[in-house]
Amino acid sequence: MASVLEIKDLHVSIEDKEILKGVNLTIKQGEIHAIMGPNGTGKSTLSSAIMGHPKYIVTQGEVLLDGENVLEMEVDERAQAGLFLAMQYPSEISGVTNADFLRSAINSRREEGQEINLMQFIKKLDKQMEFLEMDLDMAQRYLNEGFSGGEKKRNEILQLMMLEPKFAILDEIDSGLDIDALKVVSKGINQMRGENFGCLIITHYQRLLNYITPDYVHVMMQGRVVKSGGEELAQRLEAEGYDWIKQELNIEDETVNAE
């Protein structure tokens, strides 16, 4: 049966400031959802809160993976349960090679005794790196250290393809990519697409959605999902910006001190 990720009335605060004010979103395996929205409206906060970043305090609501409350899980348990996050700003880890990182990430998601053997791992890694048109030397470099912006994003997709999570949240996976890299990253996501994979893509540009057709598009504003639709919603946002939604929904522009 297809897994379901349900975000219900999620409220999240950072240092006592409420950023998410009741987010509702349901993603089923097999579906690709896109979230768009102005800067600072809480899109990255949503992904960090789901993955359990300690700075983001959930004050209300729940996140359920097949009915189990993700918010009660430890951070590593969330990954083991099948969640994956590609961060807007991927971290660099000095002293750990990309290949070692991937292998331990795969094994940490498996039962003891079921670890991937080295030959299987290398074969899979080579295959996916070739698919993503990556230089095989990148496997032996320290994780993300000195990687260009675009190389980091491509590397996030490599992790995605190696780990094969149930659900992925991809935060601005298209930012800083040249046109060829955008195509490669999209190719990777489309390769993952299928009945065992659900995805939430956070993006500012309709451009990415030319390559990956989303099943649903959502608009986030001021900490809530304020509008949902299909692909055509992204096209309208690209053409007209966000003002029409604010007018339609009577949303005031937030000033810095407004509450």
Ligand SMILES: Nc1ncnc2c1ncn2[C@@H]1O[C@H](COP(=O)(O)OP(=O)(O)OP(=O)(O)O)[C@@H](O)[C@H]1O
């Ligand atoms: N660690 C933090 N400390 C303080 N404020 C934070 C922190 N993280 C996020 N915020 C604030 O929360 C709000 C939402 O930020 P968030 O990163 O979720 O926005 P976003 O929608 O992802 O924006 P963008 O499109 O620019 O990436 C912003 O006002 C931001 O300054």
Ligand SMILES: [Mg+2]
């Ligand atoms: Mg963000």
